[in-house]
Amino acid sequence: MNAIFERRSVRDFLDKPVEKEKLDRILRAAFEAPSAHNRRPWEWVMITDRVDREAVAAMSPWAKMCASAPVVLAACADLKKGDPDYGENAAAGLTAENAAAGEDIYWIQDLSAAVENALLQITCEGLGGVWLGWYPDKGRVRSFMDAFGLPPHIVPFALIALGYPVKTPRPKDRFDPAKVHHGRYGQAGTD
Numbered sequence: 033m034n035a036i037f038e039r040r041s042v043r044d045f046l047d048k049p050v051e052k053e054k055l056d057r058i059l060r061a062a063f064e065a066p067s068a069h070n071r072r073p074w075e076w077v078m079i080t081d082r083v084d085r086e087a088v089a090a091m092s093p094w095a096k097m098c099a100s101a102p103v104v105l106a107a108c109a110d111l112k113k114g115d116p117d118y119g120e121n122a123a124a125g126l127t128a129e130n131a132a133a134g135e136d137i138y139w140i141q142d143l144s145a146a147v148e149n150a151l152l153q154i155t156c157e158g159l160g161g162v163w164l165g166w167y168p169d170k171g172r173v174r175s176f177m178d179a180f181g182l183p184p185h186i187v188p189f190a191l192i193a194l195g196y197p198v199k200t201p202r203p204k205d206r207f208d209p210a211k212v213h214h215g216r217y218g219q220a221g222t223d
């Protein structure tokens with residue numbers, strides 16, 4: 033799949049809206065991600081309003097491009113779906129900012145897979161995007177929840193700023209065979 037090798041983070045965007053069909057396919061790709069126990073604990077907030085994007089840009093020093101990206105997609109986790117012990121954990125004081133305690137909790141992996149699927153489809157659509165880490169930064173999580181009306185069990189996990197790239201970054205080969213171990217850790221492969 034070439035998109036995997038062509039995808040690179042894009043942080044500069046043209047002032048050009050993204051077609052609805054492309055956004056639909058990006059979301060559809062995200063929903064096809066693998067998910068532990070098939071829980072699919074994701075919810076998405078699509079942000080296009082300029083004032084809202086500027087508000088998001090102000091929430092993190094690493095998310096300034098949200099002000100100029102035509103679309104910001106927030107990948108959120110529904111803890112009621114992603115955490116089998118959510119009721120007990122919430123009663124014991126778990127909040128969105130410190131979620132992820134307990135066994136059998138895979139929502140971080142589930143959401144990561146969905147975000148990567150979205151980024152790959154963004155590449156396939158001739159667009160560019162960048163993954164913006166949100167959870168577990170408590171300040172970012174709280175600011176986003178307050179600004180966009182998230183209930184306590186919905187955690188803003190990561191944001192994706194996307195749009196038409198000003199320029200398409202070149203693919204890079206990052207493969208490093210020294211980091212692949214054969215049979216035992218530290219053992220090189222034979223040709």
Ligand SMILES: Cc1cc2nc3c(=O)[nH]c(=O)nc-3n(C[C@H](O)[C@H](O)[C@H](O)COP(=O)(O)O)c2cc1C
Binds near residue numbers: 094162165
């Ligand atoms: C969990 C995670 C959080 C990230 N957070 C940010 C961020 O806040 N701002 C940003 O500009 N890039 C962010 N990135 C993008 C990385 O900087 C980028 O993926 C990395 O430099 C490799 O470059 P590439 O995506 O072009 O391959 C994040 C990536 C990941 C996986």
